[in-house]
Amino acid sequence: MNVPFITIEGPIGVGKTTLSQALATHKNFHLLKEIVDENPFLNKFYEDIAEWSFQTEMFFLCNRYKQLTDIKKYILAEKKPVVADYHIFKNLIFAQRTLPASEYEKYEAIYQILTKDMPKPNMVVYLYASVDTLMQRIAMRGRDFERLIERQYMEQLAQDYHDFIDQFERNHPDIPVLRFNGDAIDFVKNHDDLTYVLQQCNQMLEERGCQS
Ligand SMILES: Nc1ncnc2c1ncn2[C@@H]1O[C@H](COP(=O)(O)OP(=O)(O)OP(=O)(O)O)[C@@H](O)[C@H]1O
Numbered sequence: 001m002n003v004p005f006i007t008i009e010g011p012i013g014v015g016k017t018t019l020s021q022a023l024a025t026h027k028n029f030h031l032l033k034e035i036v037d038e039n040p041f042l043n044k045f046y047e048d049i050a051e052w053s054f055q056t057e058m059f060f061l062c063n064r065y066k067q068l069t070d071i072k073k074y075i076l077a078e079k080k081p082v083v084a085d086y087h088i089f090k091n092l093i094f095a096q097r098t099l100p101a102s103e104y105e106k107y108e109a110i111y112q113i114l115t116k117d118m119p120k121p122n123m124v125v126y127l128y129a130s131v132d133t134l135m136q137r138i139a140m141r142g143r144d145f146e147r148l149i150e151r152q153y154m155e156q157l158a159q160d161y162h163d164f165i166d167q168f169e170r171n172h173p174d175i176p177v178l179r180f181n182g183d184a185i186d187f188v189k190n191h192d193d194l195t196y197v198l199q200q201c202n203q204m205l206e207e208r209g210c211q212s
């Protein structure tokens with residue numbers, strides 16, 4: 001039996017943390033949440049992406065590397081199931097969008113070295129939604145530094161995510177991707193929708209031979 005390890009992915013504000021928390025609570029999984037407030041570069045990054053992208057992307061990569069190393073050592077090694085509100089591949093999605101080609105090349109080389117022996121999830125949950133919905137949720141959440149996020153940046157990121165996930169599915173047939181449309185399914189306000197998402201995840205874990 002494999003130890004369940006689910007990662008939730010999707011563009012900014014789509015509901016990754018919200019769904020991860022719900023899954024952790026309902027399934028009694030360990031919750032791995034990405035670091036946001038401690039990131040010293042995010043504020044500057046949104047003010048001037050070209051100037052701060054390398055520092056920002058490296059900061060996210062190093063943090064996620066440390067978090068996943070700890071998860072492997074202290075949680076998965078103890079056979080405790082995990083749900084994470086990110087997959088480390090998101091570094092590539094953001095970095096490819098924000099870094100100039102010459103820096104991206106260096107960044108990707110470092111990424112490949114650091115992620116070689118990272119734990120691999122049994123499945124990925126991909127949440128997507130219209131850019132209108134994403135912009136509304138970002139505004140509603142009200143993080144100060146995210147007021148500077150431009151609609152065009154979100155349009156590009158949402159498309160980047162679609163393309164990357166399609167490619168990921170082709171390249172990793174052993175890691176299934178469950179897709180949910182955040183405009184059609186509301187696991188915050190509608191309990192039946194949350195039950196549906198949980199059922200789909202359970203079924204996928206069973207098919208993957210995971211004990212949960
Ligand atoms: N299905 C939903 N319906 C309505 N509001 C939602 C839904 N999912 C999340 N939200 C709200 O949208 C905001 C963003 O959600 P959340 O923080 O979970 O997104 P995220 O994908 O983790 O964001 P980030 O990429 O910034 O980490 C929050 O205020 C949350 O309460």
Ligand SMILES: Nc1nc(=O)c2ncn([C@H]3C[C@H](O)[C@@H](CO)O3)c2[nH]1
Nearest residue numbers: 012036056057060090091094098146
């Ligand atoms: N540039 C950049 N690279 C990343 O790897 C990355 N991961 C998350 N974020 C931004 C999105 C939200 O504002 C906020 C919380 O998710 O942080 C990122 N920004």
